[in-house]
Amino acid sequence: xxxxxxxxxxxxxxxxxxxxxxxxxxxxxxxxxxxxxxxxxxxxxxxxxxxxxxxxxxxxxxxxxxxxxxxxxxxxxxxxxxxxxxxxxxxxxxxxxxxxxxxxxxxxxxxxxxxxxxxxxxxxxxxxxxxxxxxxxxxxxxxxxxxxxxxxxxxxxxxxxxxxxxxxxxxxxxxxxxxxxxxxxxxxxxxxxxxxxxxxxxxxxxxxxxxxxxxxxxxxxxxxxxxxxxxxxxxxxxxxxxxxxxxxxxxxxxxxxxxxxxxxxxxxxxxxxxxxxxxxxxxxxxxxxxxxxxxxxxxxxxxxxxxxxxxxxxxxxxxxxxxxxx
Numbered sequence: 265x266x267x268x269x270x271x272x273x274x275x276x277x278x279x280x281x282x283x284x285x286x287x288x289x290x291x292x293x294x295x296x297x298x299x300x301x302x303x304x305x306x307x308x309x310x311x312x313x314x315x316x317x318x319x320x321x322x323x324x325x326x327x328x329x330x331x332x333x334x335x336x337x338x339x340x341x342x343x344x345x346x347x348x349x350x351x352x353x354x355x356x357x358x359x360x361x362x363x364x365x366x367x368x369x370x371x372x373x374x375x376x377x378x379x380x381x382x383x384x385x386x387x388x389x390x391x392x393x394x395x396x397x398x399x400x401x402x403x404x405x406x407x408x409x410x411x412x413x414x415x416x417x418x419x420x421x422x423x424x425x426x427x428x429x430x431x432x433x434x435x436x437x438x439x440x441x442x443x444x445x446x447x448x449x450x451x452x453x454x455x456x457x458x459x460x461x462x463x464x465x466x467x468x469x470x471x472x473x474x475x476x477x478x479x480x481x482x483x484x485x486x487x488x489x490x491x492x493x494x495x496x497x498x499x500x501x502x503x504x505x506x507x508x509x510x511x512x513x514x515x516x517x518x519x520x521x522x523x524x525x526x527x528x529x530x531x532x533x534x535x536x537x538x539x540x541x542x543x544x545x546x547x548x549x550x551x552x553x554x555x556x557x558x559x560x561x562x563x564x565x566x567x568x569x570x571x572x573x574x575x576x577x578x579x580x581x582x583x584x585x586x587x588x589x590x
Contacts, residue, residue: 270442270509270511270512270513270514271336271360271361273513274360274416274513275335277417277419277573277576278573278576278577278580279292280573281417281573281574281576281577282577282580282581284574284577285574285577285578285581288581291327291329293320293323293324293340293344294340295311295312295313295338295340297313297323298313298314298315298319300313300314300315301313301314302314305371312338312339312340313338313339313340314339315339315340315343317343320340320343320344320347321347324344324347329587330584330586330587331354331355331356331584331585331586331587332344332348332353332354332355332356332585332587333355333356333357333358333580333584334355334356334357334358334389335357335358335360336358336360336361337357337363337382337385341357341385342385345357345385345388345389349388353587354390354585354586354587355389355390355585356389356390356391356392356393356583356584356585357385357386357389357391357392357393358392358393358394358414359382359386359392359393359394359399359403359408359510360395360510360511361510362508362509362510363378363382364376364377364378364379364382365378365447365508366447366508369446369447369508370445370446370447379406379407383406383407383408386408386410387408387409387410389410389585390410390585391410391411391412391583391585392408392410392411392412393411393412393413393414393580393583394411394412394413394414394510395413395414395415395416395510395511395532395535396413396415396510396511396531396532396534396535396536397413397535398531398532398534398535399510399511399531399532399535400413402531412583413579414576414579414580414583415571415575415576415579416511416513416516416571416576417516417571417572417573417574417575417576417577418513418516418517418519418520418568418571418572418573419517419520419573420520420568420569420572422489422493423493423496423516423517423518423520423521423568424493424497424520424521424522424565425497425521425522425561425565426493426494426497426498426521427497427498428497428498428500429498430494430495430497430498431461431463431494431495431498431499433460433461433463433482434459434460434461435460435461435500436458436459436460436461436500436501436557437460437461437462437463437498437499437500437501438453438456438458438460438461438462438463438499438500438501438502438503438553439462439463439464439465439495439496439499439501439502439503439518439523440453440462440463440464440465440466440502440503440504440505441465441466441487441492441495441496441502441514441517441518442465442466442506442514443466443467443468444464444466444467444468444469444470444471444474444483445468445469445470446469446470447506447508448468448505448506448509449505449506449507449508450464450470450474450505451474451505452505452549453503453505453549454474454477454478454481456503456549456550456553457550458550458553458554460500461482462478462480462481462482463481463482463483463484463495463499464481464482464483464484465484465485465486465487465492465495465496466485466486467485467486471483471485493521496517496518496521496523497521497522497523499518499523500523500557501523501524501525501526501553501556501557502514502515502518502519502523502524502525502526503525503526503527503549503553504525504526504527504528504533505527505528505549506527506528506530506532507528507530509531509532509533510531510532511532511535511536512527512532512533512536515527515532515533515536515537515543516536516568516571517568518564519536519542519543519564519565519567519568520564520565520568520569521564521565522561522562522564522565523561523564524542524543524544524556524557524559524561524563524564525537525542525543525544525556525564526543526544526546526549526552526553526555526556527543527544527545527549527552528545528546528547528549528552529545529546529547533545540563540567541559541563541567542559542563542564542566542567542568543556543559543564544556544559
């Protein structure tokens with residue numbers, strides 16, 4: 265819970281769940297193992313590791329894995345991909361972030377350029393794993409032809425209903441949790457004319473700008489653990505304005521807290537909410553938010569209970585590409 269982004273929390277939870285499976289061990293090479301990093305322009309929190317090729321090769325040589333999975337692209341992902349291709353080692357990848365849309369929103373790089381690069385990156389894998397059927401269909405339409413499903417889970421012990429008394433603010437209370445960045449489309453939520461109080465939980469490059477522009481909104485900064493659970497659980501509706509998330513793990517976390525979701529009818533929210541009755545999807549986000557007020561907490565929790573990290577870890581393990589040795 266040190267980071268509020270869905271991807272790092274997904275990876276942390278997946279590794280823990282894999283290690284709990286019988287006859288399964290996991291070694292992780294991650295960016296924090298390297299001394300030097302470079303920050304992306306406009307967002308110093310997003311860092312890519314820098315390292316020599318020989319450093320990575322010596323790290324890989326210490327392992328004798330039965331399978332290799334590359335969960336993100338980045339400098340490390342490209343380096344491991346190159347290592348595997350040079351040695352004829354099969355591997356799998358995961359498409360977890362619509363980085364071409366993010367690059368277009370932040371740096372005005374056409375999304376078509378980003379998708380061409382990602383098709384090449386993931387096309388070399390035995391399988392490219394995605395979280396939802398909607399994303400699978402979208403990527404196939406963009407020319408990805410090795411797609412397999414890897415559903416997500418939610419920590420049902422941590423994220424749970426704990427009552428509405430934690431937040432003392434005029435109701436209804438509407439909450440957004442996640443990175444505060446332009447690609448998350450948070451202004452679509454903050455511009456809504458809704459009664460009560462809006463909360464934004466998270467940090468990111470757009471935080472100072474939005475704090476100045478929306479003085480009536482309560483910005484908490486990043487929260488984790490029980491403080492995060494209490495904020496979500498005390499809210500009346502979780503508003504998810506993103507148009508580009510591939511899944512939206514935080515929606516599941518809100519549902520597990522018994523809080524209904526209001527979102528656009530796009531990839532990610534269509535699969536998380538669907539026809540469950542645990543949220544409202546609409547092209548009009550304000551209309552969705554107001555309608556979500558009528559949803560019972562028990563309906564939300566029951567839907568979230570369908571998703572477990574143990575089941576997600578088993579799906580990932582079954583999708584891995586085995587390495588055969590002489």
